[in-house]
Amino acid sequence: MADTDPSDGSGTDAGADDGSEGDGSTSDDLAWRTTGSEVEYTCPGFAVRRDDVILPDGTETDFHSVEDPPAVVILPFTPDGDVVVIEEWRQAVGRVNRGLPAGTADADDADLDAVARRELAEETGHEADSLRYLCAVEPANGLLDSVHHYYVARGCEPTAEPDLDFNESIRVEVTDYDDLLGAVLDGAVRDGRTILGVTRYELADRWR
Template sequence: MTGDGDERSIRRLESRIVYRNRWMTVREDRILRPDGGEGIYGVVDKPDFALVIPVENDGFHMVEEYRYPIGRRTWNFPQGSFPDGADGVPEELARRELAEETGLRAGRLEHLGYLHCSHGTSGQGFNVFLATDLTPGPHSREPEEQDMRQRWISRKEFWALVDQGLITDDSTLAAYSLLLRHEGRVP
């Protein structure tokens, strides 16, 4: 497995934008398969985001909010992208999202890795950061985040929330696996 992007089995013949707003673009690509057959592929283009694991006292500061696409409230690690497709340094984005959603400032921020989410429909990825030496301050949430709640959750409670279906965010769970590896809890 190379993973370098040089061995393409599907080739794009043409692309058209079906929908666009300030957060995403949906496009439909006409493709050519390796067997010579043509088809279509729908792709959601979204900017990469940063996810922050704010660790303190062997637990985490997490946020809970209503997630419109799934129609319910769930918990996750603070995360987000630059507004309106702006570009910037991932560490800057991580610090911004942490402060915006929780009010916390990280004295130390460590990059744990880069992952993709929904890679069957989108090229979006995310940088995972470990935040420590936390200092409280005011949050400044976006209008869509006005119902957001934030609190400290122990590691034991984290898994209880997963079991209860209150943490379902794949990015949060994938980031937690990077944290466990970083801590030497898994090979």
């Protein structure tokens, strides 16, 4: 079971970045006012939202962004301290990506820990002995409303075959953690979730 509630991470949400937002002193004069909002386009996986906004100087304009459900990213360690990674086709960039398992929450998923366990099982066939919440990340908040919730999973062991969605092309591998860290730091890994998960873990979590 998780020994840290995701809400602890999510609780450091909007407003905590600068210690001033919400008190009206410094952040509010940067804020835009939204006067209307409409979904302009939808497709499997995401939607595009157009907001009518008023800028701080009074200019009326609109802004388009992508609505994407919350996702989980898992750094899954075996009992020996190796990492379970996946190789997966990524159509958006037209290549096979090697990195951390991840997946999207469904609309009725209230429990992100459960989503992390489900995605780990579905993508890798592994079950974790324990899960710990690492951090919440907006990967591209100039464009997306997405939030990626990072977990460290310990004691992961294979218990079943992966149970993939019809359009997932995935291969499961187990790799040495230091090799993965090395690949992140020498530039061989471009996948942002893997770079962020490994560097964030390495700095904040490995040694505690």
